[in-house]
Amino acid sequence: EGVAPQEYVLIKMEVQPPFTGKLKALEGKKVFLAAATLRPETMYGQTNAWVLADGDYGAYEVSATEVFVVTARAALNMAYQNLSRVPQQPTCLVELKGQDLIGLAVVSPLAKNPVVYVLPMLNIKTDKGTGVVTSVPSDSPDDYMALSDLKSKPALRAKFNVQDEWVLPFEVLPIINVPEFGDKSAEAVCISMKIKSQNNRDDLEAAKKMTYLKGFTDGKMLVGDYAGMKVQEAKPLIKKLLVESGQAVIYSE
Ligand code: A2H
DSSP states (O other): OOSSOOEEEEEEEEEOSOOOGGGGGGTTSEEEEEEEESOGGGGGGOOEEEEOTTOEEEEEESSSSEEEEEOHHHHHHHHTTTOSSSTTSOOEEEEEEHHHHTTOEEEOTTOSSSOEEEEEOTTOOTTSTTSOEEEOTTTOHHHHHHHHHHHHOHHHHHHTTOOGGGTTTOOOOOOEEBTTTBSSHHHHHHHHTTOOOTTOHHHHHHHHHHHHHHHHHHOEEOSSTTTTSBHHHHHHHHHHHHHHTTSEEEEEO
16 A cells, blocks of 8 residues: 555445345345445446455445445445444444355446446455445456456356346446547557456556546546536546435545
8 A cells, every 4th residue: 555545436336125145134224335436437337346256345334224345444444434333443234255246236326327237357456445346348448358358258257157137238338538549448448459358467557557547638528417528627526426415435545
């Protein structure tokens, strides 16, 4: 971790009832996967959520009615940021593995897709953010490659018990135009760099730097309330809208 704190927006992806299996214990609560993002303006293009299949997660009480699914590490940080029912002390209602979350249907703020599914990504770090990531394959090379891998490899889907209908219907959505890369910049960069899979870490780092910088400096919103606006200007407005409407919270570490 760096010296300066990193501020994330936690996107509240609401798990849809009925709750089954280990989640049955949470019946009657509002349960959210809390996805840490630096790009709240991309939420229109969400196609799924990512977790680490063998990662350790828990369902933590944020208030009397709301529960966030995050790592224990994130829950402890949250408890010192007014994001815990009991101040400075996380309350875990159920311990979960990432695999328990795979296949859950979630409803996510601003997403064009009315429902998206929780899927496995191999490169999720459990020592960063919440261990939950929202997937925007149009603008994140990591998300694009991980979704492409699941779409093109039936054996990978089988390994994690991923059903075809959680993956195959979800298309990359154009949400931001970057003059140099077009309307789906992460897809364009991954294709032009001939990146083969999510395991191609060095190329993905390079692709990420390129799309992240250009998306911020030259990007223009194509959809939503701020369509036509520069990403730089829309980003704080969309962040404010999400937080003030209770669909997201600010979290630092
Ligand atoms: B970003 P930084 Cl569209 N493991 O959100 C792996 N990746 C994680 C993570 C974890 N535990 N927690 C957060 N992230 C991802 C959107 C996005 C993101 C777009 C484009 C670029 C991008 C949709 N996914 O990040 O290391 C999250 O993905 C490029 C840096 O703290 C989060 O923002 O700087 C970003 O990495 C945080 O990365």
